[in-house]
Structure formats: structure tokens, C-alpha cells
Amino acid sequence: MAPGSGLPASPAECRRRAREAPEGRVWGCAMPGTLLLLFAYLTYLALGTGVFWLLESPAAHDSSERFQRDKWALLRNFTCLDGPALDSLIRGIIQAYQNGHIVLDNTTSMGRWEFVGSFFFSVSTITTIGYGNLSPRTMGARLFCIFFALVGIPLNLVVLNRLGHLMQQGVHSCARMLGGTWKDPAKARWLVGSSALLSGLLLFLLLPPLLFSHVEGWSYVEGFYFSFITLSTxxxxxxxxxxxxxxNYPLWYKNTVSLWILFGMAWLALIIKLILSLLEAPRGSYPCYCHSSKGNFKTRSWRQGLDGEAEPHFPQPGCYLEGPVIMNCPEPSVQVSCCGKDS
Amino acid sequence: MAPGSGLPASPAECRRRAREAPEGRVWGCAMPGTLLLLFAYLTYLALGTGVFWLLESPAAHDSSERFQRDKWALLRNFTCLDGPALDSLIRGIIQAYQNGHIVLDNTTSMGRWEFVGSFFFSVSTITTIGYGNLSPRTMGARLFCIFFALVGIPLNLVVLNRLGHLMQQGVHSCARMLGGTWKDPAKARWLVGSSALLSGLLLFLLLPPLLFSHVEGWSYVEGFYFSFITLSTxxxxxxxxxxxxxxNYPLWYKNTVSLWILFGMAWLALIIKLILSLLEAPRGSYPCYCHSSKGNFKTRSWRQGLDGEAEPHFPQPGCYLEGPVIMNCPEPSVQVSCCGKDS
Known part of the structure; x- marks a missing residue:
């Protein structure tokens, strides 16, 4: 096949073109990989579809039957309602609720367009969590919401980026201090990395459900599900x-949960970045180009520690893997950049 | 203040430390910037809170009054219902609806746990859109949902990354071809960049609302609001x-919308990355370290074109800004990495 014909090329052809062709001439080479990736993506979606269908469909069927029984019980109490009248009443109420026309008197301040509700809505918009328990009904608020999100989402990413960076730096500092004391940097890194992972897991995913089950009355699994679904946005x-x-909600509760969301999102983004790097790893080995602003460049794999030994748990602190979630830029004194596949 | 005391340092002190201190010793310097950033973040949230409160609160009040009127009209039709009985009926119905116990007979396949609904739920989970029109009720499905998202979200990011990269490469190729024909690369880049921005805006945000208003019966603004809220996840x-x-939904409708979501998210992520780079720019000018795998490193600002002239619209094709949303890695033949502030 002629190079540059636009048709997908074989892997060997791709490697040859990558060596010989000038920048940007290897577009066709990206196609087979992209098609394979899309195939894997669709297969994964099909797997999810099947499992959710299998697990939820019987429960939904049971719910529907239970509701029909409850409806007939209700009809016995209210003699002026016949079957179709009750059906239309229920449909009308749900439609009014969906359209936001029903405002129950006994909602909490979180469920109303007052200070707390509006603040919570703003947070859920720029973090892209988007619970949807409140959503704007007026055209003005909807248009403002779009502009608010357009600047707010990047701003939120900057904040998460910074927090994630501070967390990584904290872990890095601990590892260096402990490594200096023990004279065994590899062991120190391994221990500090594992401790950071475990304490993050405890602090952001395993302990909060206990708080939620105490304050909200949810079960532990419900609280864990809420925690993950929130932090993953x-x-x-x-x-x-x-x-x-x-x-009764204690005063400190909402502030604590806001802080938990902020730091927890930064932490979970780091974890998702780690999984992402593992997902992308089979495409080739990823050397890490580390260069200071003074221009001394070194190449090392993120799977290796400073001393070259295997480092299976975390990318090196100070060596940032390229990934879509959060990219940390180190301090001005040492600029580190990691990019590229082995050609 | 002694360096390394852990307290926030002045900007001048930070610059001095950044020059002198070894890697990782400038942790305290990041603190004043972080505090300022958090202050800006909270101010922005307060602004949003105020505007949403101002815009939505009167509308919610009107809705509440309208609902009370409708309720009294309803009471006249059903004489067996008194005020409190109707209130408790409405509350019971809404609670059953919220808990997923009401399954209306006339929902579409998208609203049920069948193939289409499960597929749509899987998509809305791994893209982190999370509409919530369907959500799992069984413990098994909830736990599976967590593991499904933990791998699915990074996988989705890999796919978006690849699609965004292909889009950028397409724009890059066009600019190079046109630049070669016109003998004016700067003008070609400017024109192709603007055209790409405009056509993306048309294809992903301005034209789809016309389709939605035709098929769903929404107004144009409602369709635009839906488009943005979906693509921003x-x-x-x-x-x-x-x-x-x-x-009646045409057969091609859902497939077309799925494709629109996939490509639109990749496109909007690029736009959000652009805004992010503008938000982060005031922290310093960002030189672009461009190095081939052969080791010849060049530094150039992403605000400048290849010829050094101002390039206000896009970062250079092939020069990828570091940002949290999507990071594109160029082809093996030329590895480009952009990172770091001027020290």
C-alpha cells in the first residue's frame, strides 16, 4: 500500500513511516489502533449493558408489580377515584414534579433555590457532578448556567490540579525524608506510596459512608455508592x-462534605489517571523525559525508581505521566515533562 | 522567614528559593498561590450562587403558587379527597417515584431497564454525564456500577483523547497543505484554526438543537442547553x-446522538482545555519545549507561530499545552512536550 494513501496501514508499515516520514505524515497509521480502541470501547459498553439489564430488569419488574398492588389498595380508601382517574392523577403529579412545578413544602434548604441550594447547584455544575435535584427552569438562568460552566469547569480543573499536585508533593516529601533516614529510598517510596493510597482510600471512600449512614440514615453500601458516584463526577x-x-443536619456537615468533595475529587482523579496510564501502557513503553530548565535532559521509565529498580505502585514523584485527567506541572526550579512512545 | 519553615513565603522569597533550592524544596511557595486560587474559586462560586438565587427564586415561588391553585382545582373534582389526604397522596407518589417504585406503563425503551435503556445508562456512566433518569436500585448493580465506572471512565478518556488527537491532526494537515499552496503558513493556520472552531461550534452546539427541536419538540434554547449540559458531562x-x-423517534436518531456525544465531548474538551490554558497563563509565560526523539530540543512560546508571529487563536498544532482535560501525545516521529513556567 502506498504511503499517504489514507487507508489504514499495517503496524510494520506504521513503524517504517514513523521513522521516515516528516511530522504529521503518519495520520493513516493511527487508524487501525483507533478502530481497535473503538471496538474495545463498544465491547466494554456491551458488557455493561448486559450486566445492568440482567441485574436491574427483574427488580424493576417486581417494583412495577408492587406498585400496581399498592395502587389497588389506595383505590379502596378513596372511593371517588377509579382506575383511569388515579392513573391520570399519578401521571399528572409526576409530570408536574419532573417539570419542577411541584415544590413540596417540607423540602430542606438544599432542595430550594435559596442560598444553600443555589450554592450547592453552583458546585454541582462546575464540578460536572450535576446531581439534577435542582436544575434551572428560567431561560435566563439556563443561559447563565452555560457561561458559568464554560469558565467554571476549567477553573475547577485548575483547583483540582493544584490540590492533586500538593498531595503528590506531600507524598514525595515524606518519601524523601524517610528515604534519607532509612538509607533505602526504594523501600521508603514503596511504603509511603502504599500508605498514601491506603489513607486516601480510607479518608475519601471507606470512612465517609459511616458519616453518611449516621447523618442520612443510609446503609454503608448506599453511602459508598454515593461517595464514588459523587467523586467520579x-x-x-x-x-x-x-x-x-x-x-436534623449538624451545622458542620455541609461544609465538611464540600471539603470532602473537593479533596476527594482531586484524589480520585489521580487514581483514575493511574488506571489510565495502565490502560495506555500496552501501546508501548513510556520513557520519561526529565529536564530541568537549565537544559540537562535525562530519560527514565516511570516504572523505574531513581536507582533503576522496579517501582510497581506509583509513577515517580516529580515525574508526571501524560494523561487526560490531571496533569501536574512541577515547580519552576525543576521542570519535568514526560511524553512520548518509543519510536 | 526561614526557608522550609512550612509557612507561606513571599513571591520574591519564592523566586529566590526556586532558583536555589533543590527539587521539591519549594512546597511552602505553592501555598500563597493556592490560597489565592481558592479565594478566586470561592468568589466565583459565590457569584454563581447569587445569580442563580436571583433568577430562579421568583420562578420557583410562582410555580409553588400555581401548584397550590391546581391542587384546589383538583380537590373540587375528587370529593373524597380532603387537603391533607391529597397532600399525603402527592407526597407518597413522589417518594415512590424518587425511589424508583413507580414504573409508568407508557415510558419509552430509553426509560426502562431493557437493552436500549441499559446501554444508555452505561454510556451516561462512563462518560460521567450521569443523567440519572435511570439509576441502579439493586445492591449488585450498584457495586458493579462502581467497578464498571472505575475502568470505564479512564477507557472513555483514552477514546476521547484519541478522537481529539485525530481532530487536531486533521486541522494540522489542512493548515500545512493550505500553507504550502499559499506560501503563507501563518495566514493558513489562522484561517484553518478559525474554520475548525466555527465548524465545531456549528456541528456540535448550534445545529443539533434544530434536530432536537424537530424530534423532541423542545425550543431552540432548550436544545442548546441540553447540548451544552450533555457535552460538558x-x-x-x-x-x-x-x-x-x-x-415517534426515527431509527437513526439514537445512533446519531451517540456519535454526536462521543465526538462533541472530544471537541468540547479541547475548547475547555483552551480556556484552561488561558486561565493558567497569567501565572507566567509558558514556553513550549519541543524535542524530537533524536534529542534536538527547541523552546518556543505557544502564543507564537512557527515563524514567531502572534498566534492568538490556537496553540500550535503539534505543540500540546499541558492541561487537566485532554493531553495529546504526538506521533512517534516527532515527540513534542510543553511544560513549565519561566523560572
Whole structure:
């Protein structure tokens, strides 16, 4: 096949073109990899579809039957309602609720467009969690929401970036201090890395459900599910804190949860970046180009420590893997950049 | 203040430390910047809170009054219902709906745990859109959802990364071809960059609302709001496609919307990355370290074109800004890395 014909090229052809062709002439080479990637993506989606269908479909069927039974029980109490009248009443109420026309009197301040609700809505917008327990109904608020998100989402990413960087730097400092004391940097890095992973897991995913089960009355698994769905910014909105009018919420609760969201998102983004680097690793080995601003460049693999030994747990502190989630830029004194596949 | 005391340092002190201190010793210097950033973040959130409160609060008040009127009209039709009985009925119905126990018979396949609904749920999970029109009710499905998202979110980022990269490469190729024909690379880059921005805006944000208003019956602004809230992965779930049982959806509709989501998210991530780079720019000028795998390193600002002239619209093709959203790694033949502030 002629180079530059636009058709997908074989891997060997790609490597040859990559060596010989000038910048940007290897577009066709990216295609087979992209098609394979899309195939893997669709397969993964199909797997999820099948499992969710299998797990949820019987439960939904049971719910539907239970609701029909409840409906007939209700009809016995209210003699002026017949079946179709009740159906249309229920449909009308749900539609009014979906359109935001029903504002129950006993919602908490989190569920109303007051200070707390508006603040919580702003947070859920720029973090892209988007619970949807509140959503703007007026055209003005919707248009403002778009502009607010357009600047707010990058601003939030800058903040998460900075927090993630500070966390990594903290871990790095600990590892260096301990490595200096023990005279064994590899062991210190391994220990500090594992401790950081474990304490993050405890602080952001395993302990908060205990708080939620105490304050919100959820089960531990419900709290864990809420924690993950929130920090990963999926935010279905089936569980939202502070929404139960029959419960008393302590004053410190919402502030603590806000801080948890901020730091937890930064932490989970680092974890997702780690998984991402593992997912992308089979495409080739990733050397790490470390260069100071003075121009002395060194190449080392992120899988190796400073001394060249295997480092299976974390990319080196100070050596930042290229990834879509969060990219940390080191301090001006030492500029480190990691990019590229072995050609 | 003694260096390394852990307290925030002055900017001048920071610059001095950055020049003198070894790697990682400038942790305290990051603190004043971080505090300023957090202050800006909170101010921005306060601004959003105020505007949303101002815009939505009167509308919510009107809705509440309208609902009370409707409720009294309803009471006249059903004589067996008194005020408190209707209140408790409404509350019971909404609670059952929120808990997923009400499954209306006339939902579309998108709103049920069948193939289409499960697939749509899987997509909304790994893209972190999380509309929440469907959410898992069984413990098994919730736990599976967590593991599914933990691998699926990075996988989705890899796919978006690749698509964004292909888009950038396409723009780059066009600019080079046109630049070669016109003998004016700067003008070609400017024109191709503007055209790419405009056509992306048309294809992903300005034209789709016309389709949605035709198929879903939404207004143009509602469709635009849905498009932005979806592609930015906020996903409140107040507008979801294919959910109106009274409308006929063409067969190609859902597939086309899926493709639109995939490519649109990749495109909007590039735009958000651009805004992010503008937000981060005031921290210092960002030189671009461009190095081939053969080791010849060049430094140039991303605000300058290849010829050194101002390039206000896009970072150079082939020169990738460091940012949290999507990081594109160029082809093996030329490895380009951009990182770091001027020290």
C-alpha cells in the first residue's frame, strides 16, 4: 500500500513511516489502533449493558408489580377515584414534579433555590457532578448556567490540579525524608506510596459512608455508592446529601462534605489517571523525559525508581505521566515533562 | 522567614528559593498561590450562587403558587379527597417515584431497564454525564456500577483523547497543505484554526438543537442547553433524549446522538482545555519545549507561530499545552512536550 494513501496501514508499515516520514505524515497509521480502541470501547459498553439489564430488569419488574398492588389498595380508601382517574392523577403529579412545578413544602434548604441550594447547584455544575435535584427552569438562568460552566469547569480543573499536585508533593516529601533516614529510598517510596493510597482510600471512600449512614440514615453500601458516584463526577442524583426533611443536619456537615468533595475529587482523579496510564501502557513503553530548565535532559521509565529498580505502585514523584485527567506541572526550579512512545 | 519553615513565603522569597533550592524544596511557595486560587474559586462560586438565587427564586415561588391553585382545582373534582389526604397522596407518589417504585406503563425503551435503556445508562456512566433518569436500585448493580465506572471512565478518556488527537491532526494537515499552496503558513493556520472552531461550534452546539427541536419538540434554547449540559458531562437529567412516549423517534436518531456525544465531548474538551490554558497563563509565560526523539530540543512560546508571529487563536498544532482535560501525545516521529513556567 502506498504511503499517504489514507487507508489504514499495517503496524510494520506504521513503524517504517514513523521513522521516515516528516511530522504529521503518519495520520493513516493511527487508524487501525483507533478502530481497535473503538471496538474495545463498544465491547466494554456491551458488557455493561448486559450486566445492568440482567441485574436491574427483574427488580424493576417486581417494583412495577408492587406498585400496581399498592395502587389497588389506595383505590379502596378513596372511593371517588377509579382506575383511569388515579392513573391520570399519578401521571399528572409526576409530570408536574419532573417539570419542577411541584415544590413540596417540607423540602430542606438544599432542595430550594435559596442560598444553600443555589450554592450547592453552583458546585454541582462546575464540578460536572450535576446531581439534577435542582436544575434551572428560567431561560435566563439556563443561559447563565452555560457561561458559568464554560469558565467554571476549567477553573475547577485548575483547583483540582493544584490540590492533586500538593498531595503528590506531600507524598514525595515524606518519601524523601524517610528515604534519607532509612538509607533505602526504594523501600521508603514503596511504603509511603502504599500508605498514601491506603489513607486516601480510607479518608475519601471507606470512612465517609459511616458519616453518611449516621447523618442520612443510609446503609454503608448506599453511602459508598454515593461517595464514588459523587467523586467520579457521574452524579446520578438518586442519593444527594441534606435532602431529607425529617432529619436534623449538624451545622458542620455541609461544609465538611464540600471539603470532602473537593479533596476527594482531586484524589480520585489521580487514581483514575493511574488506571489510565495502565490502560495506555500496552501501546508501548513510556520513557520519561526529565529536564530541568537549565537544559540537562535525562530519560527514565516511570516504572523505574531513581536507582533503576522496579517501582510497581506509583509513577515517580516529580515525574508526571501524560494523561487526560490531571496533569501536574512541577515547580519552576525543576521542570519535568514526560511524553512520548518509543519510536 | 526561614526557608522550609512550612509557612507561606513571599513571591520574591519564592523566586529566590526556586532558583536555589533543590527539587521539591519549594512546597511552602505553592501555598500563597493556592490560597489565592481558592479565594478566586470561592468568589466565583459565590457569584454563581447569587445569580442563580436571583433568577430562579421568583420562578420557583410562582410555580409553588400555581401548584397550590391546581391542587384546589383538583380537590373540587375528587370529593373524597380532603387537603391533607391529597397532600399525603402527592407526597407518597413522589417518594415512590424518587425511589424508583413507580414504573409508568407508557415510558419509552430509553426509560426502562431493557437493552436500549441499559446501554444508555452505561454510556451516561462512563462518560460521567450521569443523567440519572435511570439509576441502579439493586445492591449488585450498584457495586458493579462502581467497578464498571472505575475502568470505564479512564477507557472513555483514552477514546476521547484519541478522537481529539485525530481532530487536531486533521486541522494540522489542512493548515500545512493550505500553507504550502499559499506560501503563507501563518495566514493558513489562522484561517484553518478559525474554520475548525466555527465548524465545531456549528456541528456540535448550534445545529443539533434544530434536530432536537424537530424530534423532541423542545425550543431552540432548550436544545442548546441540553447540548451544552450533555457535552460538558454535567448531565442534570432535566432534559434527556428519547424519553417522551407520545413522540415517534426515527431509527437513526439514537445512533446519531451517540456519535454526536462521543465526538462533541472530544471537541468540547479541547475548547475547555483552551480556556484552561488561558486561565493558567497569567501565572507566567509558558514556553513550549519541543524535542524530537533524536534529542534536538527547541523552546518556543505557544502564543507564537512557527515563524514567531502572534498566534492568538490556537496553540500550535503539534505543540500540546499541558492541561487537566485532554493531553495529546504526538506521533512517534516527532515527540513534542510543553511544560513549565519561566523560572
Amino acid at each position: 457521574v452524579g446520578f442524583g438518586d442519593y444527594v446529601i441534606g435532602m431529607n426533611p425529617s432529619r | 454535567v448531565g442534570f437529567g432535566d432534559y434527556v433524549i428519547g424519553m417522551n412516549p407520545s413522540r
